Amino acid sequence: MHETTLLLIEVGALLLVLSVLGRLALRVGVSPIPLYLLAGLAVGHGGIIPLDASAEFFEIGAQIGVILLLAMLGLEYSPQELMASLKQSRVAGLLDGVLNALPGALFGLVMGWGWLAAVALAGITWVSSSGVIAKVLRDLGRLGNRETPVVLSVLVIEDLAMAFYLPILSALVIGTSLLDGSLTVALAVGVVAVILFIAVRFGKQLSRLFPAHLPEPLLLGVLGLTMLVAGLAEQVSVSAAVGAFLVGIAISGQVAHNATVILSPLRDLFATVFFVFFGLSTSPADIVPVLVPAFVLAILTMGTKTLTGYLAARRAGIGIPGRWRAGLSLTPRGEFSIVIAGLAVTAGVEPALAPLATAYVLITVIAGPLLARIPDAQWFKDAVRRRRLAAEARAAAS
Numbered sequence: 528m529h530e531t532t533l534l535l536i537e538v539g540a541l542l543l544v545l546s547v548l549g550r551l552a553l554r555v556g557v558s559p560i561p562l563y564l565l566a567g568l569a570v571g572h573g574g575i576i577p578l579d580a581s582a583e584f585f586e587i588g589a590q591i592g593v594i595l596l597l598a599m600l601g602l603e604y605s606p607q608e609l610m611a612s613l614k615q616s617r618v619a620g621l622l623d624g625v626l627n628a629l630p631g632a633l634f635g636l637v638m639g640w641g642w643l644a645a646v647a648l649a650g651i652t653w654v655s656s657s658g659v660i661a662k663v664l665r666d667l668g669r670l671g672n673r674e675t676p677v678v679l680s681v682l683v684i685e686d687l688a689m690a691f692y693l694p695i696l697s698a699l700v701i702g703t704s705l706l707d708g709s710l711t712v713a714l715a716v717g718v719v720a721v722i723l724f725i726a727v728r729f730g731k732q733l734s735r736l737f738p739a740h741l742p743e744p745l746l747l748g749v750l751g752l753t754m755l756v757a758g759l760a761e762q763v764s765v766s767a768a769v770g771a772f773l774v775g776i777a778i779s780g781q782v783a784h785n786a787t788v789i790l791s792p793l794r795d796l797f798a799t800v801f802f803v804f805f806g807l808s809t810s811p812a813d814i815v816p817v818l819v820p821a822f823v824l825a826i827l828t829m830g831t832k833t834l835t836g837y838l839a840a841r842r843a844g845i846g847i848p849g850r851w852r853a854g855l856s857l858t859p860r861g862e863f864s865i866v867i868a869g870l871a872v873t874a875g876v877e878p879a880l881a882p883l884a885t886a887y888v889l890i891t892v893i894a895g896p897l898l899a900r901i902p903d904a905q906w907f908k909d910a911v912r913r914r915r916l917a918a919e920a921r922a923a924a925s
Contacts, residue, residue: 537581541570545799560662560802561893567806568889574811585804590767591754592801595794596661597768598753600679601775602783603670606727616677619839620684626831628653634824640877643699647871650692651884652828654685656861656892657768662798663856663896667903674840674849678856681839686769689863696867718763722756722770726777739781742789749778749786750793805861805892813882814889821886829858829891829898847911851902859895864888 548566552559570578631652635645660682669675725733737748753774760770778786814821836854845853868884871877901907 534581534584537578538584541566541578541581541803545803549799559666559799560659560896563799563802564806564889564893567803567808568811569806570803571807572810578807582807585800585807588797588800589804592794592797592799593658593768594753594757594771595790596658596798596801598749598757598771598775599787599790599794600661600664600670601772602778602787604676604679604776605779606730606776610727615843616680616684616839619677619681619835619842620688622838623681623685623832623835624653624688626835627828630828630831631824634820634827635877638820640880644871644877644880646696646699647867647876647880650689650696650867651860651864651887652824653692654689654860654863655682655832655857656859656863656888656895657682657686657772658798658801659859659861659892659895660856662802663859663899666896667899669852669856672849672852674836674843674845674853677840677843677845678836678853681836681857683769683772686772686863696871714763718760722760722773726773730777730779734778734780734782737778737782737786739785742785745782745785746789749782749790802892805865805888808865814886817879817883817886821883821890824883825887825890825894828860829894832857833898847915848902848908851907851911852899855895855898855901858891858898860888860891 545563545566548562549559552562569575628649631648631650632645634652635648636642638644640648660678664670664675664678738744753771756774757767757770761767775783833851833854836857837850840850840853864884865888868881872881
């Protein structure tokens with residue numbers, strides 16, 4: 528059978544299965560993300576029905592999915608809102624690094640993998656998955672919530688921190704000079720600063736370049752600019768997601784509104800591909816030996832990440848339910864964790880790091896969307912209300 532024909536058959540059949548899984552998830556009232564991941568595991572290397580011809584399609588589609596998710600998140604906010612939120616969340620970003628990188632580093636040392644593996648594990652447990660969290664926030668209808676800018680600020684700070692972390696990690700594990708690493712960091716930071724400056728200063732002028740009421744040119748223009756900036760950002764060791772998010776921030780007004788409408792179907796398609804690819808690129812046989820340590824690490828760092836979001840939302844004056852929503856929404860790790868593990872293993876650092884990171888990411892990505900729903904449960908709301916009433920009663924008594 529011709530390779531293109533086989534690709535069409537594989538992609539078509541899998542999309543039909545995903546449609547059924549998505550409908551089932553919505554009917555039950557849960558996020559479809561875990562089902563998409565399990566579907567990817569079933570058709571990946573070592574799965575029940577391995578799909579080979581479509582692997583490259585899903586890899587490219589996954590990259591586009593992350594870009595679209597973050598670009599459309601950016602369309603929801605103005606540059607002024609972003610800058611205010613980033614300034615407010617500086618302490619939260621520092622706290623995030625301390626609470627979530629240190630457990631990973633200590634875990635690597637306890638496992639006896641050495642300090643290089645510890646540095647890599649610090650990054651794996653530190654950074655949350657922007658793609659997964661963007662999907663969860665949209666699925667749960669929380670884009671307009673008061674705590675959502677806090678969540679996005681933490682994500683942006685993490686992604687910007689990766690512009691420093693990844694070149695430094697590369698210099699350590701590959702053995703490049705400190706000067707080369709410093710130049711890479713300086714270039715990455717400079718590019719982010721330029722994009723952010725253009726977004727804040729010239730966002731309105733940039734929006735006028737696109738015809739708000741002509742769907743086809745608007746779709747092509749916004750999508751083209753987003754992918755161009757994302758690609759240029761990644762070329763200088765900045766997350767493509769950061770570039771896409773800042774493009775979304777720069778576009779405003781009617782252009783942003785109409786772009787959201789016409790890009791939504793594309794985002795839904797490629798976001799699904801992104802989650803399937805996570806499972807597709809994982810062999811279940813590799814996960815089994817490291818499942819127990821991955822569970823321990825996941826439970827520990829989902830707790831520290833929840834604390835990060837809770838404290839960040841409290842500093843922003845968000846109420847208790849919003850604090851829990853912020854904290855639990857941040858628990859999934861994702862694309863960066865896999866990249867960091869791959870970089871370390873390729874350079875000859877601890878081989879068990881790759882399957883551990885994969886198992887860890889899968890656990891947090893499956894558990895994260897389920898945990899994010901807890902603050903919406905009636906029993907949780909009742910518990911928060913009882914706690915508030917008890918606190919008010921103690922205050923009145925004193």
